Amino acid sequence: MPPKDAPDIVVRRLPYYMRALAQAAERDQTVVSSQELGAWLGVSPAQIRKDLSYFGEFGKQGLGYEVAYLRDQLRAILRADRDWQVVLVGAGALGTALAHYPVFTYGQFPIVAVFDNDPAKHDRRLREDLVVQPVAGMEQAICDRGIRVGILAVPAGAAQEVAEGLVACGIEAILNYAPIRLSLPEHVRVQDIDPVAVLQSMTYYL
Amino acid sequence: MPPKDAPDIVVRRLPYYMRALAQAAERDQTVVSSQELGAWLGVSPAQIRKDLSYFGEFGKQGLGYEVAYLRDQLRAILRADRDWQVVLVGAGALGTALAHYPVFTYGQFPIVAVFDNDPAKHDRRLREDLVVQPVAGMEQAICDRGIRVGILAVPAGAAQEVAEGLVACGIEAILNYAPIRLSLPEHVRVQDIDPVAVLQSMTYYL
Numbered sequence: 001m002p003p004k005d006a007p008d009i010v011v012r013r014l015p016y017y018m019r020a021l022a023q024a025a026e027r028d029q030t031v032v033s034s035q036e037l038g039a040w041l042g043v044s045p046a047q048i049r050k051d052l053s054y055f056g057e058f059g060k061q062g063l064g065y066e067v068a069y070l071r072d073q074l075r076a077i078l079r080a081d082r083d084w085q086v087v088l089v090g091a092g093a094l095g096t097a098l099a100h101y102p103v104f105t106y107g108q109f110p111i112v113a114v115f116d117n118d119p120a121k122h123d124r125r126l127r128e129d130l131v132v133q134p135v136a137g138m139e140q141a142i143c144d145r146g147i148r149v150g151i152l153a154v155p156a157g158a159a160q161e162v163a164e165g166l167v168a169c170g171i172e173a174i175l176n177y178a179p180i181r182l183s184l185p186e187h188v189r190v191q192d193i194d195p196v197a198v199l200q201s202m203t204y205y206l
Numbered sequence: 207m208p209p210k211d212a213p214d215i216v217v218r219r220l221p222y223y224m225r226a227l228a229q230a231a232e233r234d235q236t237v238v239s240s241q242e243l244g245a246w247l248g249v250s251p252a253q254i255r256k257d258l259s260y261f262g263e264f265g266k267q268g269l270g271y272e273v274a275y276l277r278d279q280l281r282a283i284l285r286a287d288r289d290w291q292v293v294l295v296g297a298g299a300l301g302t303a304l305a306h307y308p309v310f311t312y313g314q315f316p317i318v319a320v321f322d323n324d325p326a327k328h329d330r331r332l333r334e335d336l337v338v339q340p341v342a343g344m345e346q347a348i349c350d351r352g353i354r355v356g357i358l359a360v361p362a363g364a365a366q367e368v369a370e371g372l373v374a375c376g377i378e379a380i381l382n383y384a385p386i387r388l389s390l391p392e393h394v395r396v397q398d399i400d401p402v403a404v405l406q407s408m409t410y411y412l
Contacts, residue, residue, distance in 0.1 A: 012407040015403035018406070041387060097302070173412060195399060196314070198399065201217050204217050205395055
């Protein structure tokens with residue numbers, strides 16, 4: 001089991017390391033140095049070594065990292081060696097776009113159920129295998145399938161109530177597209193996808 | 207002028223402070239403590255005080271912060287006291303959804319031009335005031351309007367080339383929705399919006 005004391009900021013970098021390693025593997029590269037990894041990712045080699053040291057000893061001094069091995073290790077650490085079924089709430093323009101992302105269709109995070117409180121959207125088919133359902137049926141659907149991950153793509157005004165509903169249904173990780181800070185129990189992980197906040201932090205530098 | 211030595215991680219938190227202050231103002235709250243701000247945002251009061259101290263002296267010991275004043279100061283620091291015109295590249299499902307976000311329609315970051323390399327999409331009207339144009343006309347449109355901010359909503363395979371095109375046109379800040387790390391000159395700010403990397407970092411904790 002991975003140690004649980006790595007800072008969240010480090011955990012958040014691991015998916016990018018994993019992706020860089022996947023790309024290296026596609027190029028048939030078998031060994032990679034922390035210099036190379038760092039250059040690809042815009043991170044210093046020292047940072048790469050320090051980040052990875054939270055999770056074990058993966059490289060040999062002067063020899064670098066074995067691509068396939070490190071990639072497998074990171075996949076296991078991030079639990080990316082399995083699929084996670086996802087529930088989507090919100091079938092507006094954004095929710096519809098997300099439902100068609102390859103990763104949310106047949107990738108690691110398949111959206112297997114979608115809910116909306118707008119009756120006009122009910123029974124609409126977002127994908128061949130995905131029909132919009134009333135929010136009332138959410139709890140049953142989530143419990144039946146043991147889903148733990150949710151995506152929130154509803155307006156800000158509805159987000160807190162819907163999020164509480166997801167948590168009541170057993171959801172433990174929420175990707176939140178609503179431009180609002182959710183207030184939820186501590187055991188629930190929430191990450192906001194907020195393009196406005198990101199743009200506002202970038203214009204600081206312009 | 208704000209000092210430029212605040213860590214980026216601090217700059218990235220400021221938009222959330224600004225939003226919390228806006229919500230406080232809507233509730234007619236005139237003074238806020240670092241405890242309150244911290245509680246709303248899930249940040250320690252000490253962190254709030256330290257973050258703000260990079261930019262000046264905004265509060266008085268034991269008296270807290272004046273909501274309107276601090277909000278105005280943060281708006282000025284983040285250059286959120288003006289609108290920034292934005293160019294969007296990619297008129298697929300995601301680009302179309304983004305074009306309808308209120309903030310990208312009549313908010314602080316109006317999308318004023320949209321480009322796509324798919325001839326089937328050209329001349330399609332994404333909004334009443336927004337028609338999809340061929341990528342070939344991008345440079346002229348960006349120069350004519352002096353746009354400095356771009357949003358990239360194209361597939362991974364096209365992203366690097368399109369991003370270089372944007373930079374050649376004078377774009378200095380890119381919000382990147384393509385699941386790829388862009389390699390661009392140092393003066394260009396890039397932030398990735400990557401739901402998969404975020405989800406992968408959350409499943410670590412499940």
